[in-house]
Amino acid sequence: MKSHLIIAATVTGLAFALGETQLRAADDTEKFVTRDEFQKLRQENDLLKKELESWREFKSQFEQWKQQQAGRAAAGAQAAPTETSQGMAAQVAAPGDAKELARSTFPGSTKFLLTGYGAAGFTALRNNDAAFNAQFNPMLLWKITDRLLFEGELEMELEGTETSTALEVANLSYVMNDYVTFQAGKFLNPMNSFVERFHMAWVNRLPDKPLAVYDGLLPETYVGAQLRGGLPLGPTKFNYSGFIANAPQLITSVGPDDDLASLGTMEFNNFDNPGGHVAVGGHVGFQPLPELEVGYGVHWSGLSDSSEHALMQSVDLNYVHDMESLKGMMRLNAQWVWSDLGRGTYDDNGTPVGFRNHRNGGYAQIAYRPTHASWEFLKHVEGVFRYDLFNQAETPVGYDQNRYTVGLNYWLTPKTVFKTAYQFDHKTAGEPDESGVLVQFTSGF
Amino acid sequence: MKTTISKQSLAPILTLALALAAGILALAGCASQPATPPGHAGQESGPSGARLWAQNCSRCHNSRSPSDYSGVHWDVAMLHMRVRANLTAEEHRKILEFLQSSN
Numbered sequence: 001m002k003s004h005l006i007i008a009a010t011v012t013g014l015a016f017a018l019g020e021t022q023l024r025a026a027d028d029t030e031k032f033v034t035r036d037e038f039q040k041l042r043q044e045n046d047l048l049k050k051e052l053e054s055w056r057e058f059k060s061q062f063e064q065w066k067q068q069q070a071g072r073a074a075a076g077a078q079a080a081p082t083e084t085s086q087g088m089a090a091q092v093a094a095p096g097d098a099k100e101l102a103r104s105t106f107p108g109s110t111k112f113l114l115t116g117y118g119a120a121g122f123t124a125l126r127n128n129d130a131a132f133n134a135q136f137n138p139m140l141l142w143k144i145t146d147r148l149l150f151e152g153e154l155e156m157e158l159e160g161t162e163t164s165t166a167l168e169v170a171n172l173s174y175v176m177n178d179y180v181t182f183q184a185g186k187f188l189n190p191m192n193s194f195v196e197r198f199h200m201a202w203v204n205r206l207p208d209k210p211l212a213v214y215d216g217l218l219p220e221t222y223v224g225a226q227l228r229g230g231l232p233l234g235p236t237k238f239n240y241s242g243f244i245a246n247a248p249q250l251i252t253s254v255g256p257d258d259d260l261a262s263l264g265t266m267e268f269n270n271f272d273n274p275g276g277h278v279a280v281g282g283h284v285g286f287q288p289l290p291e292l293e294v295g296y297g298v299h300w301s302g303l304s305d306s307s308e309h310a311l312m313q314s315v316d317l318n319y320v321h322d323m324e325s326l327k328g329m330m331r332l333n334a335q336w337v338w339s340d341l342g343r344g345t346y347d348d349n350g351t352p353v354g355f356r357n358h359r360n361g362g363y364a365q366i367a368y369r370p371t372h373a374s375w376e377f378l379k380h381v382e383g384v385f386r387y388d389l390f391n392q393a394e395t396p397v398g399y400d401q402n403r404y405t406v407g408l409n410y411w412l413t414p415k416t417v418f419k420t421a422y423q424f425d426h427k428t429a430g431e432p433d434e435s436g437v438l439v440q441f442t443s444g445f
Numbered sequence: 446m447k448t449t450i451s452k453q454s455l456a457p458i459l460t461l462a463l464a465l466a467a468g469i470l471a472l473a474g475c476a477s478q479p480a481t482p483p484g485h486a487g488q489e490s491g492p493s494g495a496r497l498w499a500q501n502c503s504r505c506h507n508s509r510s511p512s513d514y515s516g517v518h519w520d521v522a523m524l525h526m527r528v529r530a531n532l533t534a535e536e537h538r539k540i541l542e543f544l545q546s547s548n
Contacts (some may be wrong), residue, residue, distance in 0.1 A: 113514075113521040143521040151525060175527070178534035196529070203506040230531040239531035285531070290492075290500040320504050329503070414507035444506075 113141040116153065117415075117444040119201040123208075125423070125436035133158055135201070137168065147175040169221060184225040190241035191283045191297025192218045193316035193335050194363075200444070205331070205367045205382070206407045207419045207440035211390040212361025217339040218299070218312055219248065219268035222279065239285040246270055247277035249304035253347035261397045263346050264357045266339075270304055277302030279310075291321045303341070308357075311340045328370035336362035348396070356394050363388035369411070382409040384421070399429040405438075415444035494543030497536050505530070511547035519544045 033041070116139040124130035139153040153168040171185030188196045194213045198204055199220075209215065224245025231238045248266040279301030287293045297314040316335040323330060341357035369382035389402035407421035419440040425433040492500070502508040514522060519541060527537040 111517075111521060113518050113525075115522070141521050141525050143524050146524075149521075149524050149528065151528075173528045175524075175534075181528050183528065197505045200506075228528070228531055230533045230536070232533055232535075237533075241531070291504075293504065318504065322499075322503070411507070414509050 111143045113143075115139050115141060115445060117200055117202045117442060119440055119442035121207055121438070121440040123436065123438050125425075125434040125438075127432040127434055128436070137200070149173045149175075179229045179231050180227060181229050182225070182227055186221050186223045187226065187243075188221055189219045190226060190228060190243060191281050191299055191312075191314055192220070192337075193283075193295055193297070193314065193318065194333075195220050197318075198333065201440065201442040202415050202417065202444035205365065205384045205409065205419075206386055206405055206421050207438035208405075208421075208423070210335075210363035210365070210386065210388040211401060211403065212359075212388070213314075213335050213337055213363060216361060216390060217337050217359055218314065221268075222246070223271060224279070226282075236289075237287045239287075240282065242282035243280070245279045246273040247275075247279045247301035247303055248310060249274070250306040250308060250310075250341065252306055252344075254349060256349050258349075260348060263348060263353065263396045264341065264344070264355065266303070266310065266341075274304045275302070277304055281312075283314075291319055293318045306344070308342050308344050311338075313338045322371065324372065326368070327372040328368055331367040332365070334362070334364040336360070346396075353396065355396065359390070359392040359395060361388070361390035361392075369409075380411045382411060382417075383407070384409065393428060399427050399431045401425070401427045401431075413443075417442060491535070492539075494539035494541075495547075498540045498543050501530055501532060501536060501540065502526075511544045514544075514548065516545040516548060519548065 116137045118136045119134065121133045121135075122130070123133070135155070135157045137153060137155050139151070142150040144150060150172055152170045155164075155166045155168040157164050167186060169186050169188060171183050171187045173181055173183040175181050190196055192213060194210065195218070199209060199214060214220070222243055222245035224243055226241050226243035226245075228241035229239070231240070247270065248268045249270040251262050251265055251267060254260055254263050279299055281297065281299035281301075283295055283297035285293050285295035293316075295314075295316045295318075297316070299310065299312040301310050303310055314335060314337045317332070318334075319330075319332040321330055322328070338360045339358070343354065343356045345352050345354040347353070363386055365384065365386040367382055367384040369380075370378045373379050384405075384407035386405045386407075387402070388405075389400070391400045392398075393400045403426070404424040405421050407419060409420070410418045412418065419438075419442070421438045423435055423438060425435045427433055499508060511519075523537060523541045523544070526532065527534075532540070
């Protein structure tokens with residue numbers, strides 16, 4: 001039994017001794033690398049050293065830059081405040097300015113202004129079908145520099161079964177000095193006081209426009225160039241404009257399907273300007289008082305499709321006064337125009353027709369609004385009376401026309417008005433009259 | 446009708462054209478003077494901006510409230526009205542300053 005125990009202990013001891021020896025051998029093998037592994041590790045070490053060097057260089061440059069920036073900021077703070085600090089100071093000092101500053105940052109508010117007007121109307125005139133109508137006149141203003149302005153306006157109207165769109169104006173203005181502005185492009189007729197100042201629906205005091213001066217004897221726009229401005233003279237003031245532009249076209253013949261009444265009239269939208277004629281003219285206004293202006297305008301030109309010449313003249317008077325004695329604002333506007341195209345022979349579908357092509361007409365209008373009334377409602381009410389006439393009996397149209405129009409307006413805002421009017425129309429030579437009701441709701445924006 | 450112009454009929458055109466050209470040249474001479482930009486006041490005299498605003502704007506239309514537009518928009522609108530209403534530089538500047546300070 002003892003011998004068995006001794007043998008077992010001896011075998012176990014040998015087994016432990018052998019296992020320990022094998023483990024030590026394995027540990028010794030992991031302590032060494034091969035030559036390839038050594039080379040690989042060396043390359044990696046070299047790369048890491050290079051990367052560390054570049055980071056140290058970057059860190060050094062960054063520290064330098066930081067020091068420079070800190071130096072500049074310190075110098076700037078002592079010399080002058082930055083734009084931001086100025087803005088903050090302004091906000092603290094003047095809240096109104098801060099509001100303006102904020103407004104000026106609104107998208108699309110820089111240098112551009114979309115303005116214009118829209119109108120909806122209704123007419124029920126004798127010998128005509130009653131009808132509603134609408135129009136939209138958007139205008140884009142672009143202040144390019146302190147001296148340079150672009151003005152563009154479209155006119156969209158319903159006509160017959162279609163919607164007409166026209167380029168009303170498109171021009172560039174350059175302020176040359178305190179008293180002279182140069183303008184080129186398509187611009188409103190400066191010699192026609194009503195067209196240039198009062199034809200816009202929210203400015204015009206009645207739903208329709210006066211005979212002869214609008215869509216009658218004078219152009220509404222010119223395509224050309226002009227110089228214009230205002231000149232103070234003591235307590236009075238002059239204003240002026242002089243233009244050169246395309247000439248109108250004279251309608252010298254009509255066919256069987258054409259309107260005989262158009263014979264001898266002028267087509268002012270003569271954009272191609274056949275014959276290359278030019279129109280020259282201008283307007284001079286004088287303001288002896290701030291409330292009063294009198295003016296004279298003239299147009300002289302050759303005519304496309306004709307050897308005749310056109311001489312058109314206009315005189316205008318405008319008086320506006322907010323009178324305490326009348327407890328309100330009174331407006332008086334008047335204009336008279338002449339068109340002289342000489343005596344010519346025209347072609348009526350192959351038959352020569354000779355006539356003296358002189359026409360004239362104009363209007364006088366008075367409007368009163370009791371802006372100083374004690375009753376708030378009355379302050380918004382305005383009464384209007386207009387007398388206008390158109391003389392062309394010697395021409396193929398063959399009749400003269402005059403109208404009396406009375407109107408009552410209600411102003412919702414300074415640029416929004418509801419207009420109603422009744423018109424008494426008279427024509428000579430047995431022509432049917434067109435008396436009736438006119439209504440218009442319009443707003444400028 | 447033929448579109449020919451006789452020498453006689455050209456005379457008024459040429460006279461007017463020459464007068465216009467002379468006017469342009471004379472005015473172009475004035476153009477060498479710089480235009481006074483808004484915000485650069487000269488010697489303060491004459492009516493105030495508020496009075497000029499009331500007189501000039503209401504000559505054609507109802508005067509709009511200064512609060513209708515921002516100062517930036519008034520800047521654009523007033524340059525347009527300077528051209529349309531033949532305002533002088535001083536009138537333009539005073540009215541614009543009034544509108545921008547009142548809105």
